[in-house]
Amino acid sequence: MLPSDYKLLADSYPSLAFGDFLCVGFPNPGQERAWAEDSEDLEVLAEWCADAETSTPLYPFPAPGGLLPWATSNEGDYFLWNTTASGPDEWTVTVASRSGGWWHYTGGAVQFLADLVSGALDLWGLPPVRPWVEAF
Template sequence: MDALIGTQAPRQRLTDPAATVAALERAVPGLALLRRTVPAGIDWATVEECLTTELPSDYKLLADSYPPLAFGDFLCVGFPDPGQEQAWSEDPEELEILAEWCADAEMCVPLYPFPAPGGLLPWATSNQGDYFLWNTTGTGPDEWTVTVASRNGGWWHYNGGAVQFLADLIGGALELWELPSVQPQVQAF
C-alpha cells in the first residue's frame, strides 16, 4: 500500500538567514558559545560547482559561523572543511543510501535523490541512521523545504528551511513524528 507523507509547517517561514540562525541560538542556548570568531572560509563556489546547484543561504551562514554540530547527542549537521570542499561535495555514499531508501519507500508520490529534478539532498543525519534532506523543488535553494527520512520507514515534510527546522525541532514547536525528543544541548565535532 502506498503511504502518504505528512507535512508540518512553521508558524511563519523565516527567510532571512541571520534570523534563522538567531532562532536556532534561542532554541539552543549554548550554541552561541561555539560561534567562530571569523567565518570558516568555505569555498562555496567549489561546493556548488561540484554539486551542480547552489545551497540555501541559511545553511551556508550556519556553516560559516559554526563548526560541525551535534544536537542533543542525536542530530549531526556537517559542513565542508575549507580545502576539502570538492571531496565533501563528491562523496556519493549518502546519495547511494538515499537512492535505496527512495526505491524501497512505497509513497503515493515517488521521491528521488538529487540530482533528479526536485530530488532529495542530505544536509544532516542522526546517530540512529535518520536522514534530514532538502527537497530541491522551487525556483531557488532558499525556497527548499525539509524532508525527514527515518530509519524505521517514516517520512515527513517540513515547509521551512533547514536551520529553522532545527530551531523548531529542538525548541519543541514540531510534533516528533518518528523522531526522539532532541535536547537543547550542542557540541562541536
C-alpha cells in the same frame, strides 16, 4: 548552490551536534558540489527512495527535484532538502527515517533545527532532542 541560512550556519560553526541525536556537518568552502554529491549517502538514499511507499516518487540529488542530505541522526535517519523549489532558499526539509517513514517540514534546515531544539516541532516518531548544542 546551498541555502543562504545554511551557509551562514556553516560559516559560524565547524560541525554541530544537537542533543545526542542529530549531527550536522558542513562542506569546506569551495567543496560544496563534492559534498552534495557524496556517493555513500546518495547510494543509501537511492535505495530508500526506491523502497518508499509515497504518493509521489522520490529521487536522490542530483536528479531534478532530488533529495539532498544535510544532516543525519545517530539512529541512521536522514534530514534532507527537497530541491524541487525554484532556488536553494526555497528548499524545504524532508525527514527519512531508518524505519521507513517519510515526513515533510515546510521550512528550511535552520528553522527546522530551531523548532526541533525548542520543542515546537511535531517529532513524527523521532526522539526528543535535549536543548543543548555542541560545536566540534
